[in-house]
Amino acid sequence: MIAVTSPWLWYGTRATAVVGLVLLTASAILGIFTNARLGWKLWPRWATQELHRRSSILALVFITTHVATTVFDSYVPVHLTSAVLPGTSPYERWSVSLGTVAFDLLLTVLISSLLRNRIKIEWWRALHYLTYLAAPIAVLHVILLGTDAKKGSHWLLLVLAICVASAAAAFVLRILRSLKLRGHTTAPPQRSPERLRPRSR
Ligand code: HEM
Structure with a gap:
């Protein structure tokens, strides 16, 4: 393979990583809002759902570019296999x-969503929940590997903290919302005053 390295590739790796991370957070929050059935007159649910779909695709485009520039930059020995097979990178394994x-x-998650109409909805949902597993793992990756995070520079840690806090807030909102919705559906049906009135003969 041809050895190519340039500071621009490194800037590319880092810039696409941060944009990808922010987009991923936005997409996760929009997904949570869609699931919590949140919608308003001026902002209907389908708009949130559509934005969730588009932002997740855009996030994956940026993250794939982050991975591609890492692999392409010969300054660090990270090969194509390490992009998909864990434990194979000679650099910071x-x-x-x-x-x-x-x-x-x-x-x-992306592939299962593309195949959504061909697989069982329960399967699709279970695979979609993998996002909740991917999020903390990605956060650890950023903390342990990000140049600025390692140096203790504040800006990357601040971006990361905002992403984590906003996603966690959306998650808590979702839990509260589903508890509220469940409360509504399990409450005994109200008797209408019409039916309580004694029948007149
Ligand atoms: C969901 C997947 C991923 C996310 C969200 C992500 C995000 C990030 C972020 C935000 C940084 C910090 C950038 C900075 O220091 O400014 C980073 C660093 C890095 N990532 Fe990823 N990454 C992901 C997957 C990968 C994969 C699969 C690889 C390897 C093929 C990789 C290789 C690297 C490397 C080498 C760095 C250090 C760059 C530097 O020198 O600062 N990342 N990643």
Whole structure:
């Protein structure tokens, strides 16, 4: 393979990683909003769902570019196999592997969504929940491998903290919302005052 390296490739790796991370967070929050059946007059549910779909595809485009520039830049020995097979990177084996696992999980979610009409909905839903597993693994990858995070530079950690906090807030909102919806469906049906009134003969 041809050895190519340039600081621009490295800037590319880092810029696409951060944009991918932010888009991934936005997509996760929009997914949670769709699932929680949140919708307003001026912002219907289908708009959230559509934005969720598009932002997840865009996030994967950026993350795939992040992986491609990493593999292409010969400054670090990370080969194509390490992009999909965890534990195969000679460079920072375990921190890169965390990224690989998160990437594999997200690819599984994407493929299952593309095949949504051909697989059982229960399967699709179960595979979609892999996002909740991918998120903390990706966060660990960023903390352990990101140049700025390793140096203790504040901006990357701040972006990461905002992403984690906003996704966690959306998740809590989803739990509260589903508890509320469940409460509505399990409450005994109200008797209408009409039926309570004694019948007149
Ligand atoms: C869901 C998947 C992934 C996400 C969200 C992600 C995100 C990130 C982020 C935000 C950074 C920090 C960038 C910075 O320092 O400014 C980073 C660093 C890095 N990632 Fe990933 N990544 C993912 C998968 C991968 C995979 C599969 C590989 C390997 C093939 C990889 C290789 C790297 C490398 C080598 C760095 C260090 C770059 C540097 O020198 O700062 N990542 N990643």
